[in-house]
Amino acid sequence: QKEVEQNSGPLSVPEGAIASLNCTYSDRGSQSFFWYRQYSGKSPELIMFIYSNGDKEDGRFTAQLNKASQYVSLLIRDSQPSDSATYLCAVNMFDTGNQFYFGTGTSLTVIP
Amino acid sequence: NAGVTQTPKFRILKIGQSMTLQCTQDMNHNYMYWYRQDPGMGLKLIYYSVGAGITDKGEVPNGYNVSRSTTEDFPLRLELAAPSQTSVYFCASSYDQGSNNSPLHFGNGTRLTVT
Numbered sequence: 001q002k003e004v005e006q007n008s009g010p011l012s013v014p015e016g017a018i019a020s021l022n023c024t025y026s027d028r029g030s031q032s033f034f035w036y037r038q039y040s041g042k043s044p045e046l047i048m049f050i051y052s053n054g055d056k057e058d059g060r061f062t063a064q065l066n067k068a069s070q071y072v073s074l075l076i077r078d079s080q081p082s083d084s085a086t087y088l089c090a091v092n093m094f095d096t097g098n099q100f101y102f103g104t105g106t107s108l109t110v111i112p
Numbered sequence: 113n114a115g116v117t118q119t120p121k122f123r124i125l126k127i128g129q130s131m132t133l134q135c136t137q138d139m140n141h142n143y144m145y146w147y148r149q150d151p152g153m154g155l156k157l158i159y160y161s162v163g164a165g166i167t168d169k170g171e172v173p174n175g176y177n178v179s180r181s182t183t184e185d186f187p188l189r190l191e192l193a194a195p196s197q198t199s200v201y202f203c204a205s206s207y208d209q210g211s212n213n214s215p216l217h218f219g220n221g222t223r224l225t226v227t
Contacts, residue, residue, distance in 0.1 A: 008152070034215050043202055043218040044155075088154065090216070098143050098162065098206065099170070100216055102154040 003027075004091050008102035014111050017078040021106050023089030026070070032092040033065055033072045037085045038105065045086055046076070079110045113138050118203050118219035125193040133188040133222050135203030143206045144186040145170075145216065146178065148199040155202065161186055185200045193226045200224070 003026040013019045021035075032051045036044035050056045050063040050072065062075040072091075076083055086105040093099060119134045137144065142163050147155040157170030161180040175197060177189040186205075190197060200223050204216040 004154070010200070016123040032214075036216075043221050044216075045218070046215045049215055093212075098214075099157060099160065100145070100206075101157075102147075 004089055004101050004103040006087075006089050008104055009107040010109055011106055011112055012109045013079050015079060015081060017096050017110075019079045019083065019085050019108055019110070021074040021076075021089075021108065023072045023103055025072070025091045025101075026057070026069055027091070027093065028067075028070065030091045030093050034090040034092065034100070035061075035063060035074045036088040036090060037083075038088055039085045045089050045097075047087075050073075062101075076108075079108075081110045081112050084109050115139065116203055116205055116217050116219035118201075118222050121220065122223045125190075125194065125224065127193060127226060129193050130189070130191050131199055133190075133203070133224075135186045135188070135219060136184050137186075137203075137205040137217070138184065138216065139205060139207070141185060141205035141207050141217070142183070143208075144180065145204045145206075146176070146186070146188045147202045147204065148172065149202060149221075150199050156187065158201075164205070187215075190224075195226050198224060198226045215226070218223060 005024045034049045035047045038044045050065045056063045060077045064073045088105045089103040116137045146158040147190040159178040161167045203219040205216045
């Protein structure tokens with residue numbers, strides 16, 4: 001059974017703070033990891049992806065991957081009210097027909 | 113490029129009716145997927161396709177059928193609609209197996225209600 005776990009939240013942070021979103025996965029064969037943002041009533045949109053251990057930064061976003069601990073996280077610096085959304089963690093495994101497995105998402109609210 | 117296009121955006125079905133959710137992509141992606149998303153739940157894979165003529169079941173295929181006659185199109189068929197199929201349906205595509213940075217590109221979704 002391939003599982004992706006996220007804390008459903010809600011997570012509330014004040015404007016300007018750092019939001020930390022976490023995701024764990026069960027299958028050590030997982031190879032690529034994606035963070036999607038989903039606003040209410042909208043489709044998921046890609047924020048960033050990571051596939052090597054360590055940190056990857058893109059603007060205010062940093063993804064962190066630790067394959068030994070089967071853990072991936074997303075940090076949002078200088079959080080803005082427009083960051084309020086549900087964040088979905090997705091894990092990709094090539095040897096299962098390129099399937100993507102999703103967590104249930106973490107709801108983030110940034111308080112002005 | 114329009115990306116991934118889904119139609120219709122909304123639909124209400126009566127129990128037992130059938131319908132087809134349309135999905136087309138213009139990015140020449142090999143892989144296409146159908147997901148459903150229920151409130152408070154993650155995305156569950158219904159069916160996927162690795163190329164024209166090839167389809168495979170995902171986590172929740174019961175009650176659905178798909179076909180992939182062309183690279184661009186991947187319709188999802190509901191034959192006998194049931195209330196349990198009330199959900200938001202997302203079609204998605206991705207480019208290449210074996211590439212570490214081939215994310216899913218999503219359509220705008222179809223909100224389906226079965227009453």
